[in-house]
Amino acid sequence: MNDAHQSYDWISGLLDERQESDVRGRDISGDQRAQREAELIGALRSTIHERRGALRMPVPPALERNIRMAIAEEASKSVRPSLAERLRRGLASLAARPALAGLSLAGIAAVAFMTVFMLRSTPGLPSDLTAAALAVYGQVTSPEPSVELRSSNHSRLRAFFAERGVSFNVFFPDVDAELVGGSVRTINGREFPVLVFSAAGHTISLLEVDEASVGDRTVSMDSQTADDVAQSRWHWASAENKTLFVWKSNSIMCSVVSDLAVDEVSALFRLEAL
Amino acid sequence: MPHMSALYSFALRLTRDADDAADLVQETFLKAFRFFDKFERGTNCKAWLFRILKNSYINTFRKSSKAPDTVEYDVIEDFYETIRDSSVETSVVEEQVFHNALDDEVAKAVDSLPEEFRTVVILCDIEGFTYEEIAEFIDCPIGTVRSRLHRARKLLAAQLSSYAKDRGFYVE
Numbered sequence: 001m002n003d004a005h006q007s008y009d010w011i012s013g014l015l016d017e018r019q020e021s022d023v024r025g026r027d028i029s030g031d032q033r034a035q036r037e038a039e040l041i042g043a044l045r046s047t048i049h050e051r052r053g054a055l056r057m058p059v060p061p062a063l064e065r066n067i068r069m070a071i072a073e074e075a076s077k078s079v080r081p082s083l084a085e086r087l088r089r090g091l092a093s094l095a096a097r098p099a100l101a102g103l104s105l106a107g108i109a110a111v112a113f114m115t116v117f118m119l120r121s122t123p124g125l126p127s128d129l130t131a132a133a134l135a136v137y138g139q140v141t142s143p144e145p146s147v148e149l150r151s152s153n154h155s156r157l158r159a160f161f162a163e164r165g166v167s168f169n170v171f172f173p174d175v176d177a178e179l180v181g182g183s184v185r186t187i188n189g190r191e192f193p194v195l196v197f198s199a200a201g202h203t204i205s206l207l208e209v210d211e212a213s214v215g216d217r218t219v220s221m222d223s224q225t226a227d228d229v230a231q232s233r234w235h236w237a238s239a240e241n242k243t244l245f246v247w248k249s250n251s252i253m254c255s256v257v258s259d260l261a262v263d264e265v266s267a268l269f270r271l272e273a274l
Numbered sequence: 275m276p277h278m279s280a281l282y283s284f285a286l287r288l289t290r291d292a293d294d295a296a297d298l299v300q301e302t303f304l305k306a307f308r309f310f311d312k313f314e315r316g317t318n319c320k321a322w323l324f325r326i327l328k329n330s331y332i333n334t335f336r337k338s339s340k341a342p343d344t345v346e347y348d349v350i351e352d353f354y355e356t357i358r359d360s361s362v363e364t365s366v367v368e369e370q371v372f373h374n375a376l377d378d379e380v381a382k383a384v385d386s387l388p389e390e391f392r393t394v395v396i397l398c399d400i401e402g403f404t405y406e407e408i409a410e411f412i413d414c415p416i417g418t419v420r421s422r423l424h425r426a427r428k429l430l431a432a433q434l435s436s437y438a439k440d441r442g443f444y445v446e
């Protein structure tokens with residue numbers, strides 16, 4: 001190998017301030033070719049460094065919201081175990097208590113029933129609004145859908161929500177879908193209403209949260225959702241065949257989730273007109 | 275969301291398709307969320323995310339990549355040998371030539387590199403990873419990182435010089 005074909009890759013190491021033995025303290029003053037190569041690579045390196053910003057591709061606006069939604073959905077799965085899992089855990093915790101050891105079979109069955117009843121009647125949701133909305137959708141579309149009051153009558157539903165501890169006036173949106181019924185879900189110990197709709201065989205869940213509960217951080221919203229709702233009037237995201245819309249109607253944050261496409265949900269709830 | 279822009283840019287340069295890049299970044303963040311307990315606190319989070327992205331790319335996307343690299347390594351070697359000699363003989367004021375390069379030209383030159391060269395130059399010169407982090411990323415010795423990086427830079431230099439010539443900005 002003649003000199004012209006000698007490897008000069010140590011020049012890059014020198015410019016990058018590497019400390020390898022063949023680089024450290026290397027003197028190129030007597031090597032004209034090394035000097036030229038150092039100038040060339042040095043100039044190129046500076047150019048790339050200067051253009052770092054321009055070389056970064058703009059991130060599609062929907063990507064971050066879709067990722068947040070996918071993560072929220074993941075979080076909602078991990079936060080809220082299935083009914084079967086909660087039943088298993090409930091029974092396991094009962095069995096683990098020595099004080100219950102002396103109870104009769106009927107007594108254990110009664111306590112187990114109460115445990116299951118309590119688990120069913122006070123299903124806690126994650127405090128993040130997106131994760132909570134996705135968890136609600138998972139519940140109403142599960143093989144054992146939990147719609148506590150099946151009715152399309154607004155007055156009946158209002159009375160049901162008030163009786164179950166919802167502290168604000170529930171909003172019934174004008175939607176091109178059949179109102180199936182409603183449920184109450186708990187976030188950080190506070191009750192919130194869920195409306196369930198059906199359209200062309202698709203289920204749509206609507207979780208409502210009053211602005212005060214967001215203000216006092218009972219329910220949290222990520223900054224992008226909050227900004228979108230404040231600035232653009234609604235926030236949407238889609239991931240894993242689910243669509244989420246969040247918007248504010250007067251003082252109520254509405255979070256809709258469905259397996260319908262973005263434009264279909266938007267049309268059903270007439271979000272374009274907001 | 276941390277490092278999203280860097281991850282998306284890298285994903286786009288790997289897949290060369292916007293939808294694939296978005297899917298790859300989404301998968302990366304989901305896996306990071308799922309396996310966050312595996313992340314060693316105090317280590318480089320960006321490097322960890324890039325490793326997840328690379329593994330996802332290899333496992334899922336590479337097979338179906340819409341524009342796989344087709345440049346043979348020998349061809350690059352030959353090209354490298356020719357520019358290595360010619361660049362030494364020239365009296366170009368490189369700094370000025372490269373400084374005048376358009377952003378699009380720099381991006382095009384980076385994109386024109388074969389994957390193994392493109393990866394090291396992006397990781398080192400755009401994303402600021404150390405040789406050690408790159409070596410772990412591409413599963414090669416540090417010497418290979420340096421060698422590939424140097425060759426990648428020379429290929430870029432040749433490409434930018436060529437663009438400058440085409441635009442009449444070449445100073446001789």
